[in-house]
Amino acid sequence: MREGRDVEKMEMLNHQGACIVQRDFTILLEVGHPGFETARGQLCMYAELVKTPATFHTYRITPLSLWNAAALGWNSEQVIASLEWVSRWNVSAALIQDIQKMMEQYGKLKLHAGPDHAKIRLISEDQQLLDDLNRMKSISAFRMERTSAHELVFSGEKRGLLKQELTRLGYPVLDYAGYRKGNELSLGWRSNKNGSKSDTYDGEGKAGFSLRPYQKKAVDAFEGGEGIGGSGLLVLPCGAGKTIIGMAVLERLQCECLILTSNTTSVRQWIQEMLDKTTITAEQIGEYSGQKKQVKPVTVATYQILTHRKSKEADFTHIHLLQERNWGLIIYDEVHLLPAPVFRATADIQATRRLGLTATLIREDGCEKDVFSLIGPKLYDMPWKELERQGWIAEVKCQEVRVPFSAELRSAYVQAEGKHQFRLAAENPAKLKVVKRLLERHENAPTLVIGQYLNQLETIAREIDAPLISGSMSQQERMKWFTAFRQGEIRTIVVSKVANFAVDLPDAAVALEISGSFGSRQEEAQRLGRILRPKAGENKAYFYALVSEGSREQDFALNRQMFLVEQGYEYAIVHEQDTPY
Template identity: 50%
Template sequence: MSYQPSNPIIVQGDFSLLLEVDNPLFQSARDEVAQFSDLEKSPEHIHTYRLSPLSLWNAAASGLTAEHILTALEKYSKFDLPQNVRQEIEDQVQRFGRIKLIQEDCGLFLVSDDPYAIQEIASHKKLQSYFRGPVEGQRIPVNPMMRGHVKQALIKLGFPVEDLAGYEQGTTCPMSLRSVTSQGQALALRDYQQMAADAFYAGGSNRGGSGVIVLPCGAGKTVTAMALMGQLQTETLIITTNITALRQWRQELLAKTTLTEDQIGEYSGEIKEIRPVTITTYQILAYRQDKSSHFPHLEIFTKKNWGFIVYDEVHLLPAPVFRVTAEIQAKRRLGLTATLIREDGLEEDVFSLIGPKKFDVPWKELEKKGWIASAHCIEVRVPMPGPMRLPYAVADSRAKFRIASENPEKEAVVHRLLQRHPDDQVLIFGQYIDQLESIAAVLGIPVITGKTPNQERIRLYDAFKSGSQKRLVLSKVANFAIDLPDANVAIQVSGTFGSRQEEAQRLGRVLRPKVGDNRAYFYSLVTANSRDQDFAANRQLFLTEQGYKYSIVRPEELND
């Protein structure tokens, strides 16, 4: 067995990768393994990644070969690779593309060069209702209405289908990106935005047209989608997270593309417009009167001959939209997100129904180039006051988390941080409305929650953008798709348990590039030695994978 003690990785037979943080090769090794594995744990000195079938299928779909992955691991590994790991990488990478879905004049077919794989698939009783007939040589005829369902079922059996069946063109909608925005600012795609658009479009071939683009908040996912709309020239349905995001999309389309007011429709709880480019929300699509009722607004997917559907913040895709997406696989589908992590574990469904990851770029790489702000992450460990200790000690696990999250000592820390950043644009995030309203009242800061009327939200956001209001307290409604480019300090007083996705989104609120030193600060207030601290460790995993480090301080150290 060869031994390279200066290398930073130990590859283990259980498919985990142990990566030494203090090794000089840490950054370059991390950038490599992040392309084909998932971060699991990130304590101070050793980070643990894991190879999984899905991580390897995404790598294969992005063009990585088994040879590339093995070469990277051999380059950075202290020891020889375990034989079972080597074999698993080769097997899983080869699985993507072993089964293909193709369109011929006589219909839709699953095909493979592997006759045994075709026979195995054909023998599954659960799949047979999706087929139009028996095996024909090395292909199976598939009901075209079941295109998404069969892919969804096959990935659960370990067969990630490469969908080459092509797409309907949709009704033509001429549009293009402007070279100068309506505000008179020069507009050109950044290099990585062009690369992302090219990776998705794939020259217009059937190898492109469906998949996910992963870019940090503030890195221009919206502009990348607009560039693709310009390439496709087709009527487009855009689905986003809330009414505020919907109207921001509308403003961005009018400012940065040649689309006119009468070409863009809003389909929301307030307005029901269907136009060549229509923007709606997950909330309205998932609405129904009660659990036994149908979803009345899902018919929007068939209201027009859409050629392109954009799923903004695709990691939030709700179950009803998953179901209808399974039935519209002939439409080009783009998912946009800062992180593919889903707390419900449905990443495989995103892979099979929206498509594989088409483009990703390390956040730190964009930071180095100045495309996003340099962020300093600080975890402030706040002591638990004496009167809280007994209620905390006797509470169940869920109640322990809430008690610790709502630690009243956090208010004083927020006040201290605001004194530390007197001239900065500050966003204060939290999970619990009583806590947020208390902080807002004590500090005299406006608060936005789910109860805040849309017009009032827009007024407060506009005041923040203009600089007349430098501080806002925000509930979960502001986790996604709010455009506050001048925000440079985020203070998180509580969060949704161990949500890595939420942590990334909240940091993303302050990552838009800044004039001057291009620096942002992200403070996470955590009750020391509590469930709050336990969940904080999990929340930080995704950002740690992106290369961020959390400084851990006590409140009294904030003055240093």
């Protein structure tokens, strides 16, 4: 009987539809609709969230969103069927045709290795397409040779740049040209003599390291099938173990590896994790940063060192590191932070396997297509809320606390202009009172106070008697405070933008965001990610965004939260005077 009611309910939801699908590639998703959650789960696979007002969330279908869906195994029929299911009214026939055309472009062009390893073959069943491309000025610059009606041959050195240009023209390429193996490096997982529930055991009864089910799926997705693996992005939330996944890919490939990451703290975390969990020795792994310049079979470097140069006109001093050894794998950690200057160098190393790890594909510089063409498509995407449901990350309660201006500050704000208005709102002194009250409310929980402006952070750190960790602090002192925090010796630390990047603070359960970089969605995701690691007991964490009421900061907060809203997080709006402390 109940099953019959469920079927009837699903048919009713399908008939009503949670979405208004428009001809201009935008989709309006009704927040209060009973089918909201189901529709959102489908839309995020092939459309991008644009804005999140209270009643309708706006999504947009783009070529890139459809190509990433295609890389994950969706075809145009599945996308159209999904749209028709979530739509309140009939989907425009013209929109359906456009979606079919955009998705058909994915895979129309394929790269294969030539008989001469220095050459690459561009192949298509569509002879007219090759004719048209060959006549384009930007493509003719690659000096490709027409060897048959369905094949063009070009120099392998141009592999990355051609992929980049073809993607720009709307024709993403399936790259079957293969990758060099690189220098061999033998490594395995380090056995754990103590054993634990999460350990697996080999044939000799030794306890060893075990991947979580979703981590294994991510590694399998990168490895691919039928020769198409070896280049692409794995998208998982902070705290899901992306470092572990990177190491697992390396363990599968058994080759020398260059790992690029966001800062020196992250470099040393990668090194420590590899020494703890794999058989790689200290002699085999090197740090390449501002402090050290070690090139070893596994080398971990910062993006900053790769983009260092003595002047704007000078060459990048250390970019040669990308080709210093015969790397079999290059891992781009936090790929959403990959500096634009590295793209050119990445175009030159297409014969090396490339793995991008990230919590979000969002880039504030709009270079998503370059990531797609030069690092690879999205090969695996694990929804944040699904990991939460399975207990692998903490359940987070998000609140936006709106803090009023004083009369004096409101007057100054009204008279100010542009960025100065935003800064006045971000540094609103009334936020200090809210911080103190929230610290009292969570007095036994390890807490991060995160902000953008050093003067504001210094004041708050002084008032709450907590250490301030910023970019100017030495790496040694920074690690001292992080260690004290992890060991419970201190309960609260104040952190600047260094908390936006890979920082290992597994015990943080509360985050108070007092200011941020305008409307940066990736920053909001990274900051919430600082508290996602599983917690003992109820496995809950708390994220508070403090925003000046009736200000530009409030408007930017809507954009900042957009990516997390798409992932299923909801921000309860509370006013400072109404907040239950």
